[in-house]
Amino acid sequence: MAERLKTAKRLKQYMTEYYIDAKTARSNNKKVGWITSGGPVEFLIAMDIIPVYPENHGAMVGATHQGGMLCEFAERRGFSRDVCSYARSDIGGLLSDDPSKKGPIGGLPLPDMLVCCNNICGTVMKWYETVSRYLDVPLYIIDTPVIHQFPIPDEVVDYVAEQFKGYVKFLEEVMGTRLDMDRLMEVSIIANENVEIWNRVLRKCAKKPAPMTAFDAFTHMAPIVTLRGTKGVTEYYEALIEELDERIEKGMGAVDNERFRLLWDNIPVWHKMRALSNYFAERDAALVADTYTNAWATTNINAEEEDDIFRAYAKAYTPIYLNIGIDSMLDTVERLASIFNVDGLVLHSNRSCKPYSIGQYDIARRYHEDTGKPSVIIEGDMTDERTWSEAQVMTRLDAFMEMLEANQA
Amino acid sequence: MINKARDIARSIYNPYVEDWKNQGKKVIGYPCTYVPEEIIHASSMLPFRLRGIGTTSLSIGDTYFGPVICSFPKAILQLAGEGKYNFLDGVIITPGCDSMRRIHECWRKAGQDFEGILPGYFYYYGVPHKVSDYSIRWFVEETFLLIKSLEDHFGVKIRDGDLENSISVYNRGRELLKKLDQMRMSDDPPVTGEEALAIIIAGFGMPREDYNDLLQGVLYELEHRKVDTGGSKKRLMLVGSANDDLDFVNLIESCGAVIVADTMCFGSRSYNDMVEENDSPVVALAKRYLNHSYCPRMFGYYRDRFNYLLKRVKQARVDGVILQNIRFCDLHGSENSIFERDLEKMGIPCLKIEREYGPLVETGRIKMRVDAFIERISSMNKVEGGRQKA
Numbered sequence: 112m113a114e115r116l117k118t119a120k121r122l123k124q125y126m127t128e129y130y131i132d133a134k135t136a137r138s139n140n141k142k143v144g145w146i147t148s149g150g151p152v153e154f155l156i157a158m159d160i161i162p163v164y165p166e167n168h169g170a171m172v173g174a175t176h177q178g179g180m181l182c183e184f185a186e187r188r189g190f191s192r193d194v195c196s197y198a199r200s201d202i203g204g205l206l207s208d209d210p211s212k213k214g215p216i217g218g219l220p221l222p223d224m225l226v227c228c229n230n231i232c233g234t235v236m237k238w239y240e241t242v243s244r245y246l247d248v249p250l251y252i253i254d255t256p257v258i259h260q261f262p263i264p265d266e267v268v269d270y271v272a273e274q275f276k277g278y279v280k281f282l283e284e285v286m287g288t289r290l291d292m293d294r295l296m297e298v299s300i301i302a303n304e305n306v307e308i309w310n311r312v313l314r315k316c317a318k319k320p321a322p323m324t325a326f327d328a329f330t331h332m333a334p335i336v337t338l339r340g341t342k343g344v345t346e347y348y349e350a351l352i353e354e355l356d357e358r359i360e361k362g363m364g365a366v367d368n369e370r371f372r373l374l375w376d377n378i379p380v381w382h383k384m385r386a387l388s389n390y391f392a393e394r395d396a397a398l399v400a401d402t403y404t405n406a407w408a409t410t411n412i413n414a415e416e417e418d419d420i421f422r423a424y425a426k427a428y429t430p431i432y433l434n435i436g437i438d439s440m441l442d443t444v445e446r447l448a449s450i451f452n453v454d455g456l457v458l459h460s461n462r463s464c465k466p467y468s469i470g471q472y473d474i475a476r477r478y479h480e481d482t483g484k485p486s487v488i489i490e491g492d493m494t495d496e497r498t499w500s501e502a503q504v505m506t507r508l509d510a511f512m513e514m515l516e517a518n519q520a
Numbered sequence: 521m522i523n524k525a526r527d528i529a530r531s532i533y534n535p536y537v538e539d540w541k542n543q544g545k546k547v548i549g550y551p552c553t554y555v556p557e558e559i560i561h562a563s564s565m566l567p568f569r570l571r572g573i574g575t576t577s578l579s580i581g582d583t584y585f586g587p588v589i590c591s592f593p594k595a596i597l598q599l600a601g602e603g604k605y606n607f608l609d610g611v612i613i614t615p616g617c618d619s620m621r622r623i624h625e626c627w628r629k630a631g632q633d634f635e636g637i638l639p640g641y642f643y644y645y646g647v648p649h650k651v652s653d654y655s656i657r658w659f660v661e662e663t664f665l666l667i668k669s670l671e672d673h674f675g676v677k678i679r680d681g682d683l684e685n686s687i688s689v690y691n692r693g694r695e696l697l698k699k700l701d702q703m704r705m706s707d708d709p710p711v712t713g714e715e716a717l718a719i720i721i722a723g724f725g726m727p728r729e730d731y732n733d734l735l736q737g738v739l740y741e742l743e744h745r746k747v748d749t750g751g752s753k754k755r756l757m758l759v760g761s762a763n764d765d766l767d768f769v770n771l772i773e774s775c776g777a778v779i780v781a782d783t784m785c786f787g788s789r790s791y792n793d794m795v796e797e798n799d800s801p802v803v804a805l806a807k808r809y810l811n812h813s814y815c816p817r818m819f820g821y822y823r824d825r826f827n828y829l830l831k832r833v834k835q836a837r838v839d840g841v842i843l844q845n846i847r848f849c850d851l852h853g854s855e856n857s858i859f860e861r862d863l864e865k866m867g868i869p870c871l872k873i874e875r876e877y878g879p880l881v882e883t884g885r886i887k888m889r890v891d892a893f894i895e896r897i898s899s900m901n902k903v904e905g906g907r908q909k910a
Binding site for chain 2: 190
């Protein structure tokens with residue numbers, strides 16, 4: 112297997128600095144806002160609020176195998192074990208009195224405000240309402256209707272745009288200062304640059320052999336999620352692209368002897384990243400694309416083109432991957448499968464993420480009907496390692512790899 | 521009368537629907553209490569609430585939804601896939617929750633594999649998750665679009681006068697159901713929880729005028745019923761995920777309890793609020809249907825939901841509250857724990873149960889837990905000298 116990306120070191124430093132800033136916000140008279148992963152972070156950046164993503168923290172919790180332990184804190188308080196493990200582990204971390212049992216970075220910096228957008232699921236609103244009640248901090252919720260048809264109906268755009276205006280009012284009340292609209296425009300433009308360069312990063316894997324895999328993308332997505340709207344994101348991804356280009360030039364793949372190219376669907380199994388990465392690499396298979404990290408490569412805010420910036424935001428943040436119809440999701444999967452020239456799909460049926468997991472059988476079926484290529488559905492959970500059934504998953508993956516081998520023979 | 525209601529509640533294609541269809545009239549299915557039934561009624565069609573009772577397998581539901589999803593929409597899809605909903609002329613789907621909103625697509629996909637199960641009219645009706653002036657505005661627009669779509673597809677005309685009449689008919693039914701509520705909550709309830717649920721459910725599957733007549737008959741019957749509920753029975757309230765399964769309530773009551781109140785969508789949540797009769801009808805419907813914010817699908821309003829729950833705990837003088845949720849229900853699965861925390865803090869005993877929707881495969885486990893809960897309440901009553909004074 113190829114060596115790790117050198118840029119990973121820089122990423123570690125970059126994210127460490129970000130978390131230090133967030134953890135020391137109070138002593139630097141800065142405010143912290145918790146926000147959902149599909150939330151419009153640009154407004155926080157424009158108001159100099161440090162955004163913190165409990166979902167990003169959930170990924171770290173999963174990767175460090177602390178998910179089960181933190182989820183149990185929430186379960187002891189009555190939260191159903193079937194509730195999303197990001198929510199349970201986050202609430203569990205808050206409820207834990209033991210500082211050594213609050214998560215990999217000793218718990219998140221506590222929020223001064225909460226911003227929740229339901230474009231990813233309906234669970235986030237219960238999660239954030241719970242945090243809001245436990246911590247007694249103000250919460251703003253942006254309701255984004257599901258989009259089954261394009262262009263988005265005007266009434267829907269109006270409805271969401273109104274909420275963006277309310278969002279500004281909410282932030283201004285919490286901060287006691289006005290939002291500088293010029294600054295918001297500037298941040299919006301930078302955010303678009305960030306999205307565009309992240310898209311370029313991901314597209315590098317269209318090359319054969321792919322210079323990185325989806326497992327790398329899952330790690331390197333942290334800046335585009337957490338710091339979108341800042342110049343540092345673009346600078347970081349420029350460095351990453353440079354390294355990927357070097358690999359491409361040398362014909363160096365992330366997986367030695369790449370024979371199979373696969374597409375991953377759903378949130379990663381954070382607690383099995385290394386094991387799954389090794390599993391595929393040992394079988395000459397590279398996960399060259401995924402629907403998850405791609406979701407941050409498509410949100411363009413046409414702030415300059417639209418007369419009303421709030422309508423531009425409504426159009427950008429409403430039709431994201433998890434907030435569209437299954438047919439549109441299928442189209443996205445097939446488009447990615449075609450761009451990245453994949454040989455099959457690996458679909459993670461994630462017991463924590465219901466909106467992501469519904470429709471996967473249809474995705475697998477249509478993909479097979481259209482291309483004749485195979486898929487495999489593995490059952491797991493992104494953060495809660497207690498639900499993982501190694502033997503069952505490996506049996507399915509082994510059968511899938513045999514199918515790929517047979518197809519290639 | 522109650523037996524008639526029970527027969528309807530225990531079936532999908534009941535004699536009223538059969539008679540309606542024999543007259544050449546249309547039936548429209550809908551899954552959730554956020555769809556204004558008055559609009560369907562005003563178009564001279566029969567609103568029929570989608571249910572999943574009587575499923576013995578989830579093979580079809582599992583195929584399109586996947587394994588980690590609430591079994592309620594899966595059971596509905598199962599029945600649809602088996603052709604049990606082929607009598608429907610149309611279906612309106614709403615984003616009740618993440619799972620329920622996807623039935624829109626899962627049913628469409630299943631329709632590609634199972635011939636004839638997809639009604640000719642299949643409509644997605646957007647419902648906001650917030651209550652504000654702008655969300656009411658959008659909901660009014662969505663409601664006008666729904667009306668237009670029904671008019672275009674079925675060649676009907678839904679006039680304001682029709683809507684006003686339907687609002688009046690439905691409000692009358694709500695008034696009668698509130699009377700039933702009062703009887704349930706009295707010191708010696710003349711009706712069991714199972715009977716009350718059967719009566720309420722019947723209203724989701726028969727013409728409303730007939731239902732109002734049935735309700736009047738039921739109320740008369742109950743007023744004259746000899747009551748012997750036995751003072752030793754514990755008075756419980758049922759809260760949480762959708763339940764239209766009479767056997768689930770029977771099971772709880774068989775442990776020495778009577779369900780005297782609920783805050784559920786196949787229950788008081790469906791009839792508690794009236795539609796304003798002196799407003800523009802579509803606006804009045806939008807306000808009523810969006811403002812009845814007792815479902816956790818709505819953003820915020822925890823305090824409102826809790827206060828509503830507490831009000832009913834007091835009105836019904838309950839000994840305990842059963843907080844149940846269907847597995848994989850993130851909404852009730854989260855909120856029940858907070859309810860439990862806040863109610864127990866006030867000295868109101870709670871039992872939290874997780875269950876699957878559908879045939880009672882977990883009878884033993886649930887019975888054991890309810891038995892233990894009743895024992896707990898009984899021992900508390902002994903210590904405190906009687907019923908909760910919430």
